[in-house]
Amino acid sequence: MGYMNSQYRTVKPAQIEQRKVFRHSVQIQRAAIRQQGKPAKAGELVDISVYGCRVACETKLAKGTRLWLRFDGSSPIGATTIWCKDGHIGCRFDGTLDQSLFRSLTLISE
Numbered sequence: 055m056g057y058m059n060s061q062y063r064t065v066k067p068a069q070i071e072q073r074k075v076f077r078h079s080v081q082i083q084r085a086a087i088r089q090q091g092k093p094a095k096a097g098e099l100v101d102i103s104v105y106g107c108r109v110a111c112e113t114k115l116a117k118g119t120r121l122w123l124r125f126d127g128s129s130p131i132g133a134t135t136i137w138c139k140d141g142h143i144g145c146r147f148d149g150t151l152d153q154s155l156f157r158s159l160t161l162i163s164e
Contacts, residue, residue: 080159085109086124087143097143099125104156106136106146114138121145128155 079101087109088094097111107123115121119135123145132148 084126085111087111087113088122088124088130089115090120094124099159100142102151102156102159104147104151104153106133106144109143109145110141111143112141113143115143125155125159128159 080099085097085099086094087097095111095113097109097113100108100110102108109123115135115138117135117137121133121135122130123133124130131151133145134148135143136146137144
């Protein structure tokens, strides 16, 4: 049983990272986002893991939007929009990212 004064105490949100895999920060100017049948839009890759990424761009996309991503001259990578907020898009890749591409993208920023 808790103390009486604890029921009125405000609790801050948890600061726990809920991702299964750590995301690596990167800053690559060349990122392209393309929806089916639409021209590519420029963006900047902010962070990445083998399962997904966050891209800064002016494009607003609805949750669940299918798109193709291209980073620094890579082949197109299929992904789905998980969220879109404040000029950033969170994406989940269709499959895991190729290890050699992941390594090259994360080594560029270091």
